Amino acid sequence: MRAGGLLATAALFATAACGAGAAETAPDGKPAVVAAFYPLQWLTEQVGGSDAQVSGLTPPGVEPHDVELGIQQVTELKNATLAVYVKGVQPAVDEAVEPDTSFDAATSVATIPVGEHAGEHAGEGEESAEEHGHEELPYDPHLWLDPSRLATVATKLGERLATADPAHAQGYKDRAAKTAAALTALDQEFAKGLTTCTTRTLVTAHEAFGYLSDRYRLKQIGITLDPETEPSPARLSEVAKLAKAEGVTTIFTEALVSPKVAEVLASQVGAKTAVLDPLESKPSGDYLSAMRDNLKTLQTALGCTA
């Protein structure tokens, strides 16, 4: 892999193309940066701009938690100038990245613990907790759903890319600052939009909104941390009881996961369902527009007056 890197560097000065998937730089000499899943890909594209060749590892429309990597993708990760990921979201990615050429976004921000019930499904079903990875984590990995934390990640990523590609350091830092400013503006819209609400309890099938709740003083009641995990009937009736007590009118579900669990729960509570996007896959717009849609959905569901 190291030899491949040297060859790739040499390609900066020669027109010889490198073997596909085996070069640290793209054929045009730009650093090859691989982002593990959508919000990181969006962020990396913003910060990398035209100085980096950014590619996404998780195809659009694929739920990233249980992604399996082919040999080509593992090679792509190992040979990248930089692999951008969040440790704990995708065990296959955690295993494939190289410490020297990877950026774990979770190391840039203050993480929060997983919900108190997380881990209760460990060992249930076919997959053990070890295989799943998710439940083993000391922190909740869904940090991109807090724009203020993602702004910090943007700044740190800009510094890291500047180190990896010093010739374009200023460009990375400038774009990182611009991206962080856009995320800070979004953060302020959320703070303002969620100031006064009838209820602050957020019931969601996929427990992905811990950081959003942490940031905007909401209380998340999640059914499962991993969207592929089937909740137990006991957990469902426990959540139904909590939701009724909190006057919840909406149970949140998401596009990539079957809405069945949320629908069952909603019928028990006498609530309706709505889609809240955890942004684990590319939305129809981009990160910023999808988060603004999430804000509108939350304002309606929680009865917020801006």
Ligand SMILES: [Zn+2]
């Ligand atoms: Zn998730």
